[in-house]
Amino acid sequence: MHAWPASEVPALPGKGRDLRIHDTATGGRVTLVPGPVARLYVCGITPYDATHMGHAATYNAFDLVQRVWLDTKRQVHYVQNVTDIDDPLLERAAANGDDWEALAERETALFREDMTALRLLPPRQYVGAVESIPKIVPLVERLRDAGAAYDLDGDIYFSVASDSHFGEVSGLDAEAMRLLSAERGGDPDRPGKKNPVDPMLWMAARPGEPSWDGASLGPGRPGWHIECVAIALEYFGMGFDVQGGGSDLIFPHHEMGASHAQALTGEHPFAKTYVHAGMVALHGEKMSKSKGNLVFVSALRRQGVDPAAIRLALLSHHYRADWEWTDDVLTEAVERLARWRAAVSRPDGPSADALLEEVREALADDLDAPAALAAVDRWAAAQAADGGTDEGAPGLVSRTVDALLGVAL
Incomplete structure (x- = not known):
């Protein structure tokens, strides 16, 4: 599976700062000091209802992570998956009378178009769950053979008791885990499970549903969490720098993925740092596919909204905050974009050296994009009020x- 084209990232004078960011697993802020190549895995979409503003906010946050790392003169190895086989995708295809493969391909293509329009840097590897099945099957077999997985009426479940570090990513108690498992694709009430929150690794073939050769597992398809484990282990191995996604992935997805990998390898941790973006609401409720209260990037683009304004609307909120999309949010972003473009269109202006360092410091401080926007606002206001004589300032801004x-201004 291919990603989308990369926009050029301009070189800046000097060097950026190491990123200090909130780590979900520890509940505190850590300073990320990767090697020469920083490794980032961000969980991708299940390809239907793409790309809503919640998606865009999440991937915008991890685009900032990449940009901060690039400014420190590191390379970035970024991997993202696509969950192109899962119950919600099959359910949507059936409800619409659509072919599930055609739906997945169409929505993935739309997602790529939106990412390109928003100028989000692409992953080096963009990998689908279906194409990963040959890598997933041996991992499930290894977990089963090691006693970390068990058979239940032909389905293979992971035993969370097999990982002594289970629970360290989310920090949740057993009851909270059970409730979230039921809400987010699990089956805690299924009789016969060793632990209510044990997740499925391999679903035996169901009548009328797609299935693949699972070797000794029998025909079926993979569970949700094991796909990301297979992909991350393939390209990174254990101990990569950041695992990221929306805050709704903390449990069960990132908790289970970490335990799968740790039980497979005997190593800890799966990822050094877990970073999560907040949720975006509309009309007082979190944007979700089940509620249908979605604002789509593609719809705004069709209405003639400049993608740069959409991006500024996203940047006006801290990545960890839960916030609400409104018409005013977009209007303010459109107006800000116009002010900034007017400011940099002049042949000279106030010195921008301090601005560059302010933006660097803001982003290094837990990706404080609103503070970065405020710094540019101040420069633009000074330009509008008094101007300046630095001929290089507009270009540097x-x-x-x-x-x-x-x-892009």
Whole structure:
């Protein structure tokens, strides 16, 4: 599976700061100091209802992570998956009278178009669950053979008791885990399970549903969590720098993925740091596919909204915050974009050296994009009020905003 084209990232003078970011697993802030190549895995979409604003906010956050790392003169190895086989995808295809493969391909293509329009940097590997099945099957077999998985009426479940570190990513108690498992695709009430929250690794073939050769597992398809484990282990191994996604993935997805990998390898941790973006609401409720209260990037683009304004709307909220999409949010972003473009269109202006360092410091401080926007606002206001004589300032501002915020002026 291919990703989308990369936009050029301008070079900036000097060097950026190491990123200090909130780690979900510890509940505190850590300073990320990767090697020469920083490794980032972000969980991708299940390809239907793409790309809503909640998706866009999440991937925008991890685009900022990449840009901060690039500004420290590191390379970035970024991997993202696509869950192109799962119950919700099959359910949507059936409800619409659609072919599930055609639906997945169409929505994945739309997602790529939206990511390109928003100028989000692409992953080096963009990998589907279906194409990963040959890598997933041996992992499930290994877990079963090691006693970390068990058979239940032909389905293979992971035993969370097999990982002594289970629970360290989310920090949740057993009852909270059970409730979230039921809400987010698990089956805690199924009789015969060793632990209510044990997740499925391999679902035996069901009548009328797609299935694949599972070797000794029998025909079927993979569970949700094991796909990301197979992909991350293939390209990174254990102990990569950041696992990221929306906050709704903390449990069960990231908790279970960590335990799968740790039980497979005997090593800990799966990822050094877990970073999660907040949820976006509409009309007082979290945007979700089940509620249908979605604002789509593609719909805004069709209405003629500049993708740079959409991106500024996302950047105006801290990545960890839960916030609400409104018409005013977009209007303010459109107005900000116009002010910034007017400011950099002049032949000279106030010095921008301090601005560059302010934006660097804001983003290094737990990706404080609103503070970065405020710094550019101040420069634009000074430009509008008094101007300046630095002929290089408008160009430096443009490159700063492009390289670090992903917004082309």
